[in-house]
Amino acid sequence: MKGKKEKMDDEEEKKSSAIDCLIEHASIAAAIAEPEDDIDDKGERKQTVVRSQVTRQRRYKATCKEQTAVCLKRFCVYMASYVGLTCIVVGYSILGGIIFVELESDHEDRIQEVAEDLMNTHTSRLNQRLRMILQQHNFTRIVDLSETIKDELQDFQQQTYQLVNEEGWNGDYEMGNDTLRRNKWTFSGGLLYSVTVITTIGYGFITPRTTAGRAITMLYALIGIPLTVLCITNIGRGMASLFRALYGGTFCVECRQQFLNTVKNKRSNSTAIDTIELEKIDPDQVSIAEYNHTHQETEVPIIICLLLVAWYIVFGAIMFSIWEKEWDYFVGSYFCFITLSTIGFGDVVPGFSNAEWDDQVKQVTCSLYLLIGLSTLAMCFDLMQQRGIALANKFGKFIGLVKPGD
């Protein structure tokens, strides 16, 4: 008797989930509905049980309120961790975009002026040479001078190349006022740049050319990369559990509903309820407020994870190759693969290719595609983890690195 009461109290203290409320409620109901066939030594037991149950009833109400509060707090923390981190990363990249545009757009304007100067200089020099040729009558001199035209052109070519390579000139030349200037360092370009920095993709077709820009890039990366890694792994984990739930076909809500139904049924037929039977229900299995539902260990096969990644790449390839007229499907998938593996050459980038450059929508979409793609990758890694580890263990056993039985 005493032992049982102590045992109940201990369990009360240990358990901290909402299931407790229900168990206690049910057990109280059961105890109250116990049949009246007590023998003497059992009579004392019934009294102590009823007394303890009255105190437990009071405690039950208090603990139930506590439980809901705890549940709510947990839910908020749960949501905050995902939503909050995402917001932080998005905000960080937007901030980065703004900062880098500030720092680099001046330099870009200056470079444009340098390019125009270059063009003017070479035009006038060529003009001079040509005039000299026209005014020459000595044939050998004419041949020499014609050679100098080639040299002029070569010089022009080298300087143009250097301007593009080292100073990041975008190659637009305004003849008169016909063409619109296309800037690399627009807001969307800066956003894409920041995203490529913090995800370590690092395209390289836009790079900071000022000293301040470079220093701030290093600082920005130092803080941004761990942040992004954290955020993406978190989101990946969350998406993975969601995917598992979808794949397994069971939702936690259903489980809870199921359990509540069974409890209700039991309470209605509670004349012969054995409280011990209820206590036998393992709270870990049907906890409501736990996020890591251990009963939901559906393993997603590796093939499906790989297919998911492949699908995402194909989807991106199709989307970008439709947008960019110069791309075919292969170039699109090449871009998606190089981007999602974070290699990031930067030789082909949507929104910065020749045809429709400076398309801000494309650039922003590219950044979004990046981030979502990396989260999908993280999700697939999380999904593949269990199977992957099991496979690796098998392989390790096979080659003798892992001793069998470990």
Added chain:
Amino acid sequence: MSEGGNEESVFKESKREEGKATRSWCCCCCKRPAQFVIEKGPNSRNGARLAMYATDPSSSMADNLVTTPTEDHISDIQTFRQDCSQKDNSIRRRTCEQRCKKCCKKFMTFFFSNIGLCSLVVAYSILGGFIFQTLEAPHEIQKRHLMTKRRALYAQELWNFTDSRDIFFEPNYTRVVEMLLVRFQTDVLLAKKDGWDGSDGDVEPLWSFAGSLLYSVTVITTIGYGHIAPKTFEGRLVTIFYALFGIPLTLLCLTNMGSFLGNCFRLLYKHLCQLLKWMCCPPEETVTKRRSVNSPGSTIRSKSVSSRSDLSQQQELHPLQLNADDKSTNTLKVAPLKAPIVRKDSRGKTRSRSSSPSPTSKEPPGVIGEINIVVEDYDNPKMNTDHKVEQIRVPIFVSLLIIAIYIIGGALMFSMWENWDYLEGSYFCFITLSTIGFGDYVPGSISRTENADSRKKLIICCVYLLFGLAVIAMCFNLMQEDVRAKFRWLGVKLGLIEEK
């Protein structure tokens, strides 16, 4: 019967039938026939458990348990062991193909150890260098010739233009020349986008062997400079597959290297700290944490051994023990005498402790533990070599300092070579080591007139890359524990994590 832990079977390599193998002879001391049974326990794979039964065919098992084991019993065990090993040897000699299999396994084990992986990665990148050079160099050379021709064409056009005019009318000229130059410029830019490196032909091509090697390394480490990138269809296709296999391989290698270097550094750090403490305050004894270690790079083997050695420490070598729980199984738990048999445990320390036995211990003590170690020692001369490092916690700032030193060192070296200034050099090192890899600064790309020089620079760049990533992996390995502890503390403080 409960398992005493993992044990190595004496018949590790030979084929054995499932179930039991028995050998029997007369036990010399008590003059009863004894039987050694090797049977598969519930949890053993190819492991075995030696259980000594003293059997008398006429009576039941329980009556015949040897109650006073002597040294002879132990010597019996040893004889049996030798016997088994001889049989083992003969079996080994018999099966050649099994030797081959063993060789293969050993080869693959070596391969997947540190050295093997590193050399695999190096070989993979060299292979990649050859492949990409073959695929892309012709295209580049073609592009160069094309540009030279184009330039000649433009010059010719200008010349023709002057030829057709007799008088020099300036505004006309200017406009024509300007338009021509604009067209020429557009051509130059397009060619650059298509992979042209801006040079004419006497310079080493971008896709030389050294350049392709650098390219392969940047692909498999996901740095991805982009200053050279494949422009042909085959080049791009091969890049995709090359990356698919190369990136996991490199990640594996770097993780391994990281844990290995981390262990080395921890040892070094511990010795350094001890030295410093000894120098500062000699009589004080430093206490280093000793936990049962499972260093990340080590095999899981070490864990089981450590647990077993802990077990045997706890367990107790008591001369005689009849385990009440095991009546049904009739196993004799014979604990050897301590004096003659002092076994070395995995760490090379001798255990000769004795304390009171624990009759209610769950694990079968005594013989099973002892025979385990006997068998294991025999089979396993090279026991968990990774299992040597205690988990020293290296503070975070030390790891960050290491990274900073490496970056600054690289910056100094490269800025001296390439005439960059220090900021540009450290920018290059940082962008490279963080695997962002813009490609705006690449050593060996600007001064490509001196071929040998540029080749050397590119290769040194590759080496710097790979080694730098290994150093970063090492620092991550070192920082892991400390960072995790700090985050947990932070989480607890913020109320995100419940304190348990």
